[in-house]
Amino acid sequence: MNKRTVFITGGSRGIGKAIVDGLKKAGYKVLSPTRQELDLSKNESIKSYIQTHKNDKIDIIINNAGINYPQWIQEMTDENIESTLQINLDAPIRLISGLVSHMKKQKWGRIINMSSAFGIVARGKQVLYCATKHGINGLTKALALELAEYNILVNSVCPGFAETEMVLRNPKEKIKMIEKDIPLGRLVQPNEIAELILFLISNKNTYITGSTIVIDGGFTSK
Template sequence: MAEMIDRRVAVVTGSTRGIGRAIAHELAAAGMNVVVNSSSERSLPAAEEVAAALTQEFGVETLPVAANVAVEAEANALIDAAMEAFGRVDVLVNNAGITRDGLAARMSDEDFDAVIDINLKGTFHCCRAAAKPMMKQRWGRIINMSSVVGVYGNAGQINYAASKAGVIGMTKTIAKELAKRNVTANAVAPGFIATDMTDALSDSQKEAITSRIGCGRLGEPADIANLVRFLASDEASYITGQVICVDGGMSL
């Protein structure tokens, strides 16, 4: 138990694959105990697999937890589980997110609400729950996943853009509220990253996207995870309320 208490503890939502899994990997590599989150009991085996792999590779303690962060009680239970297992929550990475794309004039309320509930409201639920132990221990790092779409907008993604723009406003606000308690809050805004979402694009779509990116390639999940690892560190103690785009120069 002493070893667990000595290590910092990171909760990473939506961490069974893609960017979230890469973030969990980087934070474990940094020596943190990691709570790996899946969205439901059905996907819990994937969280258990990731957690076991991190423990085997890095020797850290891990905890797989199923929780739909859009539901207040489940988001609270996620943070409570981390506190019960490790006695602390030092880093919260709000990565869980979904898309339901469509033109604004044709979008249903159901598709709009589903994206807002997970991407924005879920981030709020977890921030609120984690802020309490972080303030008490007077140290914490909150890192919220936004998107360049939340900064610049994107046709066909009014719900996603609204949710990610909301995350930016939320991040800046909580940064102001918690700064005096040595808790920072920052937003990471990825561009096009090679994940399951971009795998579904056609070759011509990928070429069109790549042509707009200064670096000439899609990003990798590790490009996001590397920044998160820094923002979660002591070295980033004077950075708060910021939105950092990781897009290969696409937005220049």
């Protein structure tokens, strides 16, 4: 039985669900709040969650939840601007700040921030998503430096197009075009991303920190 406790956001479905399943199978204790327990779009909800859980012995934080509603720059709604920045970037910063103290005290910890291939490259209509995913890579690097003396390893993971609701809500023709654009010719499965994260948070990872690790079937290599 693995005694470590993992806090993860967005564990209800998609990539987060695959990570939660992998964690449970590996024997981790998992804190995976529902949106009712922790609504990342509301700072009051984040504050109240931290207040309740700040003394929990959290060893690993996985900031997985994220949203992407592509819009051209002049069509952007206030709601999309605010919620994308809030959920993808602001919330992870606040959660790490509020929940990192046990890791610092015990001088062991792992933090994973879910980025994206669009944290490495860019595309039209992805201004908000790219801003947050490039941002999370910057936050990961700065945090890795700040927390290195506490033996806390901080990395971001950058998947290409994954077979989840975020991609599957596109028309079938668009998905076919996306697959054509990927050198390996297919979407990545959520469990393939989970396997990578299980390695990064384990004791087997002793030296990778501050890295942006790409798992995209070659998409960003073109």
